[in-house]
Amino acid sequence: MSGYLYLDSSGSFLVQLYTDFSGCMDIVLGASECYGIILPENFRTPFxxxxxxxxxxxxxxxxxxxxxxxxxxxxxxxxxxxxxxxxxxxxxxxxxxxxxxxxxxxxxxxxxxxxxxxxxxxxxxxxxxxxxxxxxxx
Incomplete structure (x- = not known):
């Protein structure tokens, strides 16, 4: 495998991890607001x-x-x-x-x-x- 493939895989995994985790947290934040519970933001545009x-x-x-x-x-x-x-x-x-x-x-x-x-x-x-x-x- 070439170095570019490893670099691309690492970057893709980072993006997948961020989108999965941030999306999950957005769902939790939205659901909690439906019940009147305000939770702090977990990600602040890290990229x-x-x-x-x-x-x-x-x-x-x-x-x-x-x-x-x-x-x-x-x-x-x-x-x-x-x-x-x-x-x-x-x-x-x-x-x-x-x-x-x-x-x-x-x-x-x-x-x-x-x-x-x-x-x-x-x-x-x-x-x-x-x-x-x-x-x-x-």
Missing amino acids: FAKTVQEFWQRWHITLGGWLRDYIMYPVLRSNAMRKLNRKLKSKYGKKNCIRDINLHCNVYCMANVWTVAWRSMEVYSGRRNDVLFMHSIR
């Missing part, structure tokens, strides 16, 4: 993003927000993380990449718990978190 980070911030908004609010922030505020942060700060100074790497790895593992039924989504979750992490340590 019109100008950067990779912006793409992932627009892609799966509700999952990213849930992981941030219920996994990442509680872990950051925990006593164990505060103690670890103090130790690392005294040893390595203000640049505390070890803590950030550890935190993002934990959030990545929790994202994979959510996607365990769909093995192809593990790669998606990992790449998404890697890209967001790389932009956060700049």
